[in-house]
Amino acid sequence: MWKYRTPGIPDEDFNQNDKVPGPTKEEIRVLTISKARLREGFVVVDIGCGTGGLTVEAALQVAPTGKVFALDEKEEAIELTESNVAKFGVQNTVQMIHGKAPQVLSDLPPLDAVLIGGSHSLREVIQTAHQKLKPTGRIVVNAILTETAVTALDEIKRLNFKEVDVTQVFVAKGKAVSGGTMMLSRNPITITSATKE
Amino acid sequence: MWKYRTPGIPDEDFNQNDKVPGPTKEEIRVLTISKARLREGFVVVDIGCGTGGLTVEAALQVAPTGKVFALDEKEEAIELTESNVAKFGVQNTVQMIHGKAPQVLSDLPPLDAVLIGGSHSLREVIQTAHQKLKPTGRIVVNAILTETAVTALDEIKRLNFKEVDVTQVFVAKGKAVSGGTMMLSRNPITITSATKE
Amino acid sequence: MWKYRTPGIPDEDFNQNDKVPGPTKEEIRVLTISKARLREGFVVVDIGCGTGGLTVEAALQVAPTGKVFALDEKEEAIELTESNVAKFGVQNTVQMIHGKAPQVLSDLPPLDAVLIGGSHSLREVIQTAHQKLKPTGRIVVNAILTETAVTALDEIKRLNFKEVDVTQVFVAKGKAVSGGTMMLSRNPITITSATKE
């Protein structure tokens, strides 16, 4: 259980396994949740939930009256996210969906925020997200591939999203070693976010 | 007014002036608040509040029952922070203190979190913070100088703080220009945080 | 005059003016010249020479028997590069060309290295560069726009260049201030380089 109101659960507190990527690293998770601009009662979808890091953090922000739909194509990701949802006590706020993004997305109710962690059909997913978002709803795309960052931004601009923000983040973490503190780099992430008009 | 539960008020939403540095940039503010691990009811001090960016974000997390003491040596910073506190409607949660850090700090009640944005007497401030922090209380030091980061970490380790975390953050922001998106760098910040045993 | 064999002329040693961008910052210039893999006698083109920073550094590496063609559309850039070429005494190694990249490029002799600092017709320029490069010749594209980096890489892969290298560089420079050393960030640059088979 996370007993704080601020996002930022340490990475090691999540159940993890080798078959599923993630969790999204703590600092990137915190910034992603911030860019989504959440509050209690909001309805959110986490596309490609993986380990469930973003799902859990989003759920803690929108609970108890809000809802997070956690979506993944992989059975293993669904199971792992479920275990983390249980670990952090947000079962009543999260609904798991095993399926592919653009299709499943269109069956969801109107959304306040869409979190996208990369996808094979990124443009379609962003288009469907745009349709499903309520006015003033937020989209946040996390890209680890340079091409994904450029495609996401291009599609977001094409759909006339407003308040477009592109934030590239490099994080290095200090590790105590003999003689001092070694900085170990994380891979850079580009977080692209915007508001539906 | 900030209507979301997640931290991350855009920089331009704060009143600003040329005499006072800040606000701490949005992404650094979000990560700082996250590292402080706040919740409703917590008592926090923001040492060197400047424009009041961290003060306001912390107040939104601990309100309505918590308290943020916003401390600065400069009269102009006190006034500017006050204007931002009013702008975001957290007057009942914030108490302004005009004075120097190690002295004023010792008069405060027990604290859940101490935010330090650099100081002339950093070691003394960290020592006093350590005395004032409740068990499991958090300290977060933001350094823009390389020497400050090293000194803060050294003093934090010397005082046997636990869960010591050193996070260096480089952020670049996309700016739409003719032909595409230019990435504009922010200066790197080192955020050092830890828990009092 | 630069009296060393290693590249790395300090930025402030170049004549500069407000009408022309550049010079390419010292560290990026050094890495660009390194990725071009130059030696005495090589024939190089610098497309979009601007202030002439890369032109001068390349000329120092290929002199006295090599040649650098310095190309720019802007009269002011031609004049400024010429003044820096004279300042560093590489007039006999550099030939200035006032004109547009894809057209002028096709009139040049076979090339050992092509340096590209961004262009309006980037794909065409890369295609023409590919035609003009000798076998084992090198292409180096410096991108300040995210889209340019992605387009350059895509075209380089499409043309079957080998040894493709993508290097993103973030540099922060220390500045002595009261109390210590403040790190000031430069904007990130993506250097994409490859070898013609």
Next chain:
Amino acid sequence: MWKYRTPGIPDEDFNQNDKVPGPTKEEIRVLTISKARLREGFVVVDIGCGTGGLTVEAALQVAPTGKVFALDEKEEAIELTESNVAKFGVQNTVQMIHGKAPQVLSDLPPLDAVLIGGSHSLREVIQTAHQKLKPTGRIVVNAILTETAVTALDEIKRLNFKEVDVTQVFVAKGKAVSGGTMMLSRNPITITSATKE
């Protein structure tokens, strides 16, 4: 053999083994050699030569009339550097020295450049380097630990070195993966360089 005049041998071209750290990554090697400002005939020492990456690159710049002393405490590093020196054909330019830095350094002839990759007695090593450097000679310290960077700068300023430069470098390398290009970060390095008056 490296047939170019510019530094920048690919990392994988060096013999490597698990007992010895390095080589210093290509981009950092290139910038280090650049900050040392070398030319033919110069006398250089590489303190803590490890795999020999900097030794070989420096030798290629000062050959055939210059000299590089490659120093390491570890027998394995001496052997590995020797194998790379042979591989790149710079045996006549390099002299291996098995021993500890401050002691061995004082027996060397006057030096044009000193390269330091971190050391247990960093202040003493910098002091001895200062004594051994010729006027206008260069010192370059590469730090992977935050404390090393701060200590090196402090000692360099204390000894009244001129043209002090602090450059922190974050490099991410593109890796082709399914769907695009993933950026993989290298750890940040701080390169501190200066000129003896």
